[in-house]
Every structure is written in structure tokens, then in C-alpha cells.
Amino acid sequence: MEDKPQNTGKVFDADVIKRLFTFVKPYLKTFYFIVFLTFASAILAAVRPFLIQYTVDNEILQNDWEGLNKMFVILAVLLVGHAIVQYLHTYFAGWLGQHVVRDIRVQLYRHILNLRLKFFDRTPIGTLVTRNVSDVETLSDVFSEGLAAMIGDILQLVFILGFMFYIDWELALVSLSTFPIMLVSTYIFKEKIKDTFQDVRTAVARLNSFVQEHITGMSIVQIFNNEKREMEKFKEINKEHTRANVRSVLYYSVYFPVAEIIGAAGLGLLVWYGAHGVIDNDVSLGTLMAFILYIQMFFRPIRMIADRFNTLQLGVVSTERLMRLLDSKEMIPDNGSYAPEKIKGNVNFKDVWFAYKDEDWVLRNISLDVKAGESVAFVGATGAGKTSVINLLNRFYEINSGQILIDGHDIKEYNLDVLRHHIGVVLQDVFLFSGTIADNISLGNKAITEEQMWHAADLVGARKFIERLPGGLHYQVMERGATLSVGQRQLISFVRAMVYNPEIIILDEATSSVDSETEELIQYAIDQLMHGRTSIVIAHRLSTIQKADKIIVMDRGEIKEMGNHEELLRHEGYYAQLYHMQYKNMIDL
Structure with a gap:
């Protein structure tokens, strides 16, 4: 999903406005009250000069003090x-704008949480941040400064025109003689x-994407001494x-003085023509004063519209985006209703084919059986398809064809939350x-x-290192666990998996990024985590999987060996x- 310029020619796109107003439905009483206030404000503003005219002509000039x-x-x-x-x-x-924004942002974030990983593989995080923050915030302005205010301005113009033509249509025409010029200049500005x-x-979205991506990958930037080049890209x-912002400032700086001159010209013509009328007794003084007020009121909303x-x-x-x-529709369908409290942990792959894109097959005809409580290890070169399993x-x-069963039930039959509750995953790159630490272990589960x-x-075996940290479980972990070692982050991930007590445990390269001493500690944690559970292990170090009940060798998406x-x-x-x-490399070392 890229941030491409959109066609903004259609302002009142009925479908978009209709979709937007579905979020207003819970607040219809407030919306109708705002509509009433809009009408009331327009009428009250337009009636004031009319009353001033009446006061001047019928009270002041007639010396009627009462x-x-x-x-x-x-x-x-x-x-x-x-x-x-x-x-x-x-x-x-x-108030309405902020509540609508709140509801849209909640719905949007809930939707993002349920999108399949394939969506995130090709969508920049910065773009999603822009959608969930900047684009949603723009909708607040639609209600507070855009739609309601513009309708109010238009209504005010209608009432002003009505009063002007009612009082003196000739003076009204003179007053509006510069209106076509104002209309043309406003259209050009718009x-x-x-x-x-x-x-x-578009520039904001690019900035968000660039900054987010490069701050996340700052270690790579600095390791390869690439700060200057990245700085030039950012510049x-x-x-x-x-x-882009300077261009908008330029247009504003040109338009508003021009609009002020046009408005002043209209006022000048009105005063010149109206003064002649007052002198000739064709126009009352109150009428001239009312028109002076009306013409000032008339051009202000024109400029603002x-x-x-x-x-x-x-x-x-923003609404379209x-x-x-x-x-x-890139969501995993959660249509399954099977929700067992416990599972045995039997896993079966039957003729499974899978590709991330089109028919570029990552897995080809994968069939295997894993019995409950059995430990299975996957080995193979990078890109062999181990992690895809x-x-x-x-x-x-979602698989392209074939079937995956747990305890004899297709995984599509399971309620998605229940399915993932029964499967624990410990990844190589632990995200905190x-x-x-307590928050990262429980993940908010009270x-x-x-x-x-x-x-x-x-x-x-993680108690000792946690107790040594200031505050223990209440030690504040920095973003991505930057203040902890790789081994410590890995141990926390094991605690997290253990506390959820899944029947199936998956370990993806869980020891590939730690030293030998830490690996011994982690290997102990792995043994405890795997005990009594169906275990699926992916590892480059063959020393960590020699005790596995079954080792599956994969190459180019196919199972080559098993035993x-x-x-x-x-x-x-x-x-x-x-x-x-690997054994030879260890001896050489």
C-alpha cells in the first residue's frame, strides 16, 4: 500500500460521505443539535445589521430615546x-469530531491487528502510522473546521443576500459588483x-516511512558508517x-491580500453609491450602515470557504484512504467454531503447497505426522521453507492447497484465538x-x-537474572528490549511461552544468536519448555536437536530426509x- 497522490476532484463524493457518516450514527442527537446551531448562528448573524438599520432610521433619526x-x-x-x-x-x-476520530481509530487499529502477515510484508509501517494518526486526525478537522463551518458560512451568505435584496435590491447589486472577481480568485486559490x-x-507519508524505517534500523546504519548518505536522503x-508547504504559504500570502482588496473595492463602491443615495434622499442612512455591515460580513465567509x-x-x-x-480483505477468515479447552497435540500436514506470491512455491507437497508429545526438528539451508511451516x-x-490437522481437525475449523492459544512460539528475534518485564511476559493478560x-x-531457569535486575519483574524494558542481552531477551520469551502453558511449542532458531555459555542455560530452558509437549524446533546448530524424536531435512520447499x-x-x-x-568447523575452531 503506497502513498500515491489521490484524485481530489470530487469533494462531495456521495459514497465516501455516506461511509464517513456511518460513524456519526451513534451521535445523531449531537449532530442534529449542531445543525440547529448552524442555522441559528447564520440567522442571528444576518439579522443584526437589519436591526441596526431599523434602529438608526426609526429610533435615532426620529429622536425616539425610549x-x-x-x-x-x-x-x-x-x-x-x-x-x-x-x-x-x-x-x-x-466534541463530535473527536468522538468520531476515536471510534474510527479504534476500528482501524482493530482491523490492522487482524490483518494477515502477508499484508505487512509489503506495506511500510510508516504508511500505516500515517493512516492511523494523521489521516484520522484530518477527519476531526472535517467536523470542527470543515463541513459544519462551511455549511454555516453558506447559510450565512444566503441569509445575508436575502436581507440585502429585501432592504434595497439596487444597492445589493452595487455591493455585489466585485463578487464575480472574488469568486474567480477563490476558485483559482482552491x-x-x-x-x-x-x-x-504525500511528503508527510514519505517522511513517516523513512524516519520509522531508519530509526528501527539505526544499528545497521551506524555499523556500515552510512550516516552521511542516509542524512542526504533525509534532507x-x-x-x-x-x-510543498512553502507553495501553500505562497498561495495563502497571495490570496488573502487579493481578497482583502476585492472586498475593500466592493465596500468603496457601496459607500460611494450609497452616499449619493443618502444625499439625494433615495437611500436612508440606516440602510447604508446596514449594507456596510452586510458587505463586510459577506466577503469574510467567501474568503474562508x-x-x-x-x-x-x-x-x-483521508476517508478514501x-x-x-x-x-x-487480507484477513485470515475466523469462521471456525471448534474451541476445545485442551488439545493432545497431534499435528498432520497432508500434501501442503504454499507460496507467498502467485506460484512461486515455498513449500511443495509437504506431508508429515507429528504425534502428541513428540519432538520434531526441521533443518535445511536458508530459504528451504522451515519457517513457513x-x-x-x-x-x-493460508495454504494454497492441502490440509493441516491438529488432533484430526482441520486448523480452519478451530476458532483462531483458541488455535493460537494452544500453540506457543519462541522466535529467534525476540521482540519486547x-x-x-511482567508486562512483556503477560502481554496485558490480567x-x-x-x-x-x-x-x-x-x-x-530465568529467576536469577530477573531478580538481579532493579525492580525484578517490574524492571522497565526499553523499546525492543535494548537494555537486555540477547540471551536475557530469549529467556524472557521462554517464560512468556511457559506461563501461557501451550500444548504445542514452536522454537524458531531459539539458540542461534547466543554464545555457548548462554546456550547451555537456554538449552535447559528449552528442555523444560518441551517436556510433555508436542515440540517443533528449527535450528542451524545440529547439536541442539540430536535428541529430537524426528528430524526433517528440507531443501527448496521439499522434504528430502526424515528420521x-x-x-x-x-x-x-x-x-x-x-x-x-559443522563438526569439522568446531574442530578447526
Whole structure:
């Protein structure tokens, strides 16, 4: 999913607006109240000059002090009422926007959590961050500064025009003589700023993607002394972002002075023509004063509508992007209803074929049986398909053909949460979240107590190192566990797997990144974790899998050999060759 410029020509895209307003349904009373306030504000604003005209012509010029006092009270009440209406409108429009944003962001994040890994394989994280933060935040402006405000401005213009033509249609035409010029300049500004805003959005997405990716991979940048080159790339992306923003500043700096001049010209014509009318007794003084107020009120929303228009356009574009993400079907279907509390752990692969893309097969005709409580190890060169096997067992990806069974039931029959609850996974690259060790072990599951965590830590031999840390289980782990060693992170992952007590345990290269001394400790943890469970192990170090009940040798997505350690050595095939190669390297060392 790339951040390509969108066609923003359609502002009132009915389908997009309809989808957006589905999120307003829970707050319909508030929405209708905002609509009422919008009408009330427009009417109250437009009626004020009309009352001033009446006051001047019928009270001031007629020396009616009693009537003047009454009109003063009415105008004061009107002003206070209008201020209250504006306050309520601003508050509730903002309130509605924030609640809609909250609901969309929750739904979007829930959707992202359920997307299959294939989606994340080809979608930059920065793009998803932009969707979930920036694009969603734009929708708040649609409600608080875009749609509601623009409708209010249009209504105000309609009421102002109605009062102007009702009072004096000739003076109204003179007042609006510069309106076509204002309309043309506003349209040109709208078109220019629309393209610029889209460039800004694209530049923001590129910045997010670049910064996120390079901060995550900062160790590689520094290891290969690549800081200067990456800095130059960042400068170029940042320069594009700056250029887009400067263009928008340029258009604003040109448009608003031009609009001010056009408005002033219209006011000048009105005063010139109206003054002649007052002198000739064709126009009353109150009418002229009312028109001066009206023309100032008229051109202000015209200037603002262009800005509101682009805010609405950006909202529509953001909505299209969000809905496209929400409509993505790249989710593992969770239609299964089988939800056993316990499973035995029998695993069967029957003629399984799998490809990440089209027919570029990663696994070819894989068939194997793993009995409950049995330990099975996968070996083979990088890219042989070992990790794909465990990804399919957890339904992180869907197979193209064949069948995978657990205890005789197709994994598609299982409720997805239940299936993954019964399968524990310990990866080579352990990911730890910012928070305490306890948070990383329980993953927010409040049903898991500290006593259970300590018990699990005892079983895998991790208690000593956890106790040495300041705060023990409450030690604050930095992002990705940066303050812990590889071995310590690995041990925490074992505690995490043990505390969830799965019937099937998967170990993916769990000892390939640690030293020999730490490996002994981890090997003990592995033995404890595997005890009494169906175990599937992937390892490059053959010394760690010699005790496995069954060793499966894979090459280019196919099973080449299968048997225990002694059987495969006697066979003198691929496994024996790999074993002797590793043994020779150890002797040479």
C-alpha cells in the first residue's frame, strides 16, 4: 500500500460521505443539535445589521430615546445569544469530531491487528502510522473546521443576500459588483491549494516511512558508517516536504491580500453609491450602515470557504484512504467454531503447497505426522521453507492447497484465538515492548499473576537474572528490549511461552544468536519448555536437536530426509553431510 497522490476532484463524493457518516450514527442527537446551531448562528448573524438599520432610521433619526433603549437591549441580548450559540457550536462540533476520530481509530487499529502477515510484508509501517494518526486526525478537522463551518458560512451568505435584496435590491447589486472577481480568485486559490495540500500529505507519508524505517534500523546504519548518505536522503525528502508547504504559504500570502482588496473595492463602491443615495434622499442612512455591515460580513465567509473547502477535500481523501484500508480483505477468515479447552497435540500436514506470491512455491507437497508429545526438528539451508511451516500451523498465512490437522481437525475449523492459544512460539528475534518485564511476559493478560510468572521463571531457569535486575519483574524494558542481552531477551520469551502453558511449542532458531555459555542455560530452558509437549524446533546448530524424536531435512520447499539423528547419519545423505561439516568447523575452531 503506497502513498500515491489521490484524485481530489470530487469533494462531495456521495459514497465516501455516506461511509464517513456511518460513524456519526451513534451521535445523531449531537449532530442534529449542531445543525440547529448552524442555522441559528447564520440567522442571528444576518439579522443584526437589519436591526441596526431599523434602529438608526426609526429610533435615532426620529429622536425616539425610549425606542432606542429598547433596541439597545434587544441588540445586546442578540449579541449574547449569538456568542452562546457560537460557543455551543464550536464545542459540540469539536466534541463530535473527536468522538468520531476515536471510534474510527479504534476500528482501524482493530482491523490492522487482524490483518494477515502477508499484508505487512509489503506495506511500510510508516504508511500505516500515517493512516492511523494523521489521516484520522484530518477527519476531526472535517467536523470542527470543515463541513459544519462551511455549511454555516453558506447559510450565512444566503441569509445575508436575502436581507440585502429585501432592504434595497439596487444597492445589493452595487455591493455585489466585485463578487464575480472574488469568486474567480477563490476558485483559482482552491485549485492551487488543493494540489499543494495533496503534495504535503504525500511528503508527510514519505517522511513517516523513512524516519520509522531508519530509526528501527539505526544499528545497521551506524555499523556500515552510512550516516552521511542516509542524512542526504533525509534532507532530500524533507526538502520536498518544505517545498510543498512553502507553495501553500505562497498561495495563502497571495490570496488573502487579493481578497482583502476585492472586498475593500466592493465596500468603496457601496459607500460611494450609497452616499449619493443618502444625499439625494433615495437611500436612508440606516440602510447604508446596514449594507456596510452586510458587505463586510459577506466577503469574510467567501474568503474562508476556500480554506474550508480544502479542509473538506483533505477529509474526503483521508476517508478514501482509511476506507480502502478498512475494506482490505487480507484477513485470515475466523469462521471456525471448534474451541476445545485442551488439545493432545497431534499435528498432520497432508500434501501442503504454499507460496507467498502467485506460484512461486515455498513449500511443495509437504506431508508429515507429528504425534502428541513428540519432538520434531526441521533443518535445511536458508530459504528451504522451515519457517513457513510454523507460519502455516499458526495460520499467519493460508495454504494454497492441502490440509493441516491438529488432533484430526482441520486448523480452519478451530476458532483462531483458541488455535493460537494452544500453540506457543519462541522466535529467534525476540521482540519486547516498552514496559515492565511482567508486562512483556503477560502481554496485558490480567489473569496471569506474578506468582505464576515467578513459577514459570523457575522452571526455565530465568529467576536469577530477573531478580538481579532493579525492580525484578517490574524492571522497565526499553523499546525492543535494548537494555537486555540477547540471551536475557530469549529467556524472557521462554517464560512468556511457559506461563501461557501451550500444548504445542514452536522454537524458531531459539539458540542461534547466543554464545555457548548462554546456550547451555537456554538449552535447559528449552528442555523444560518441551517436556510433555508436542515440540517443533528449527535450528542451524545440529547439536541442539540430536535428541529430537524426528528430524526433517528440507531443501527448496521439499522434504528430502526424515528420521532420528542416528538413522540420518547412517543414511549418509544431506543431514550427514551438514553434520560432518559443522563438526569439522568446531574442530578447526
